[in-house]
Amino acid sequence: MTISALRQGGNPRIQLPCLAKMERVIVSMQDPDMGIKMRNQRLLITIIPHAMTGDALVSPFPAESLHLGNLIVKHGYIYPLKDPRNLVLRPDESPYRFQTPYFWTSSKWPATELDYGESFPIPIGSGTAQENYNQLHKRINHTWDFVVMQAREQLRAAKQRRKGDRIVIECQEQAYWLVNRPLPGALNLMEHGPERRNCHTSRVQLVSVYAGPSGFTACFSSPSLYRYIKFNEQYVPHDPVMSGCLPSNPWITDDTTYWAMNVPTVTTPTKLRVERWGFNFSELINDLLGRAQLLEFLKKEFSAENLSFWEACEELRYGEQARITEIVDSIYQQFLAPGATRWVNIDSKTMERTLEGIKTPHRYVMDDAQMHIYMLMKKDSYPRFLKSELYKNLLAEAIIPPETKKRVFPFMRKQRHSSPSPALLLPLGEQEAKAEDKSKGPPTSAPVPEEES
Amino acid sequence: MVKEECKALLDALNKVTACYRHMVLTIGGTSDSQNLREELKKTRQKAQELAVANRNKLTTMLKDKTVSKEDRAEFERLWVIFSTCLEILEIDMRRALELGQEFTLNVPKRHLIQTGMSGGTSGVAARAMSVQNMKYEADHNIDVVDLKDLENEINQVGEMMYEMEMKVSVPQWTVEAKQDPGAELKSTISVGASSIGMISVEENKSFCDISKVLAGIIFTAVLIIAIVLAICVVKLS
Numbered sequence: 107m108t109i110s111a112l113r114q115g116g117n118p119r120i121q122l123p124c125l126a127k128m129e130r131v132i133v134s135m136q137d138p139d140m141g142i143k144m145r146n147q148r149l150l151i152t153i154i155p156h157a158m159t160g161d162a163l164v165s166p167f168p169a170e171s172l173h174l175g176n177l178i179v180k181h182g183y184i185y186p187l188k189d190p191r192n193l194v195l196r197p198d199e200s201p202y203r204f205q206t207p208y209f210w211t212s213s214k215w216p217a218t219e220l221d222y223g224e225s226f227p228i229p230i231g232s233g234t235a236q237e238n239y240n241q242l243h244k245r246i247n248h249t250w251d252f253v254v255m256q257a258r259e260q261l262r263a264a265k266q267r268r269k270g271d272r273i274v275i276e277c278q279e280q281a282y283w284l285v286n287r288p289l290p291g292a293l294n295l296m297e298h299g300p301e302r303r304n305c306h307t308s309r310v311q312l313v314s315v316y317a318g319p320s321g322f323t324a325c326f327s328s329p330s331l332y333r334y335i336k337f338n339e340q341y342v343p344h345d346p347v348m349s350g351c352l353p354s355n356p357w358i359t360d361d362t363t364y365w366a367m368n369v370p371t372v373t374t375p376t377k378l379r380v381e382r383w384g385f386n387f388s389e390l391i392n393d394l395l396g397r398a399q400l401l402e403f404l405k406k407e408f409s410a411e412n413l414s415f416w417e418a419c420e421e422l423r424y425g426e427q428a429r430i431t432e433i434v435d436s437i438y439q440q441f442l443a444p445g446a447t448r449w450v451n452i453d454s455k456t457m458e459r460t461l462e463g464i465k466t467p468h469r470y471v472m473d474d475a476q477m478h479i480y481m482l483m484k485k486d487s488y489p490r491f492l493k494s495e496l497y498k499n500l501l502a503e504a505i506i507p508p509e510t511k512k513r514v515f516p517f518m519r520k521q522r523h524s525s526p527s528p529a530l531l532l533p534l535g536e537q538e539a540k541a542e543d544k545s546k547g548p549p550t551s552a553p554v555p556e557e558e559s
Numbered sequence: 560m561v562k563e564e565c566k567a568l569l570d571a572l573n574k575v576t577a578c579y580r581h582m583v584l585t586i587g588g589t590s591d592s593q594n595l596r597e598e599l600k601k602t603r604q605k606a607q608e609l610a611v612a613n614r615n616k617l618t619t620m621l622k623d624k625t626v627s628k629e630d631r632a633e634f635e636r637l638w639v640i641f642s643t644c645l646e647i648l649e650i651d652m653r654r655a656l657e658l659g660q661e662f663t664l665n666v667p668k669r670h671l672i673q674t675g676m677s678g679g680t681s682g683v684a685a686r687a688m689s690v691q692n693m694k695y696e697a698d699h700n701i702d703v704v705d706l707k708d709l710e711n712e713i714n715q716v717g718e719m720m721y722e723m724e725m726k727v728s729v730p731q732w733t734v735e736a737k738q739d740p741g742a743e744l745k746s747t748i749s750v751g752a753s754s755i756g757m758i759s760v761e762e763n764k765s766f767c768d769i770s771k772v773l774a775g776i777i778f779t780a781v782l783i784i785a786i787v788l789a790i791c792v793v794k795l796s
Binding site for chain 1: 567570573574576577578580581583584585586587588589590602636639640643644649650654657661662669670671672673674675676677678680682683686687711732734735768770
């Protein structure tokens, strides 16, 4: 008996998110009012319905729809009728048809060797097919009789169907095997790199499809792509590789001021750092200085216990296993008990759940409450913090480190940017080359008057 | 003879499994209907009965110590075929469950995939049930009602396979295939040739050329006949 993962009830396989999305696209394309226009395919005397042309599929947004359509065809949800081995979407008169749901590509139902064996009465090629056939015969020798019997029966059962349906079934099966057992040299979709196994945990939403009134419309409205671009735009000035780091790059000039100024517990933070606190709440709370400033602010607003509670929960989550009951107890006494000194304001449901959980304390028992308080701080206190006087003062007082001084005598000058960042090299081009020759830094630093010693 | 009986039972199970797979192929496509779901239900129940009968027969034969060595080898081969058949049946039943849940009929906004299938599967079902014509007696929401039964039956089949594995130890790899490679190709080449020829032919023709060519030929033929008749008339008058 072959060991099948499905039967043991082990980890149930999940459909790859991209495949689930493609399935939704296909289903929405079936709408008779808003979907694709269908034609009949004529083969001598048989007429088979539900064929569509490539250009009907991609209009009216050719560029995006073509790419999306190509992906769909490569994954086997639509197959070409004229040139079945070539799984590409051509935006012309070439006919295509939808694949039946049984043959949709799926990570839940991998194509088995047995099924492959049964499909062999249909010749796929000549030379390679013979080799594959012999290899298959060796691999599943013990079930070969079954394969033969089953193949015969399936052909006999197929005779009970109409001619048109028989042809459709054969085409479907051929398309399925072209996707799942690709010919040598063809793209193999089922190949996963080692890092791709965690795809079911990713939440990247790249495509959402809207069926427009005049046929199939696909818009790449990709919120996460947009956010990714925004993130990069926002952080580029803060990145020491892309935008140069201000006193000087320690790796080049051997001057460690940059590191000294950006230590977590420095007294005066740099301007870039304070600006970053304004980007999002996690930047603020994960930075030690920022957290301290936030605490000051919250004290003024009389909600400092929120931050203390959050810190205590972090200690619980990442702390020692032996101290867990002790920490849970102290959190309860300080923050959650009815008459506690620093009672935090959590809603009743979460409080109930947490109190239940405290009876069997473990590392993550405070998660719900911690998340609640985190969101409270983020939505409520954080915007006020950004508008507050405290933050504005911090911004004003933050220092912009000056560039390292230039020495008078040429032999004393240390090259500040001996090999400038490659990202800066391309747009500035010749200027860079000239600047290097004169052993001066590139003119990208903040405008600070230089002192000559 | 017991061997023939076993073989006949196994052939029957094989036939029903093949028909079941044919029907599962159609779920979700345009020829999906309540009738199809009823056919699926009846077919798989028949398959289960046959499976139980097969199992009982084969287990008694395998437990019997008095069978000869060749007979025993034959029974083991049949056992391996039977267990593979049951695996295929279980996989198809699970797929039927999944597809049935995804593609429920009677939901107004839910459209079936236009796969190009237009005919029904009643012929296949009739072949599976070994009757002349199928009778349909179920209610109009059998697609939803049946799913629960299907789940239970899948569990039953799973348990049966587990029991079989535990009670009878026949290592699969010791069984030798009786058919050589290529045997089924030779026998079915006549069956498949017509439809395969169709596929290669269709690759060379575009959408509507055939009808135009036929029309042209007929027109030319009629024209020639008319000219010939006219010449005859002229000659004879």
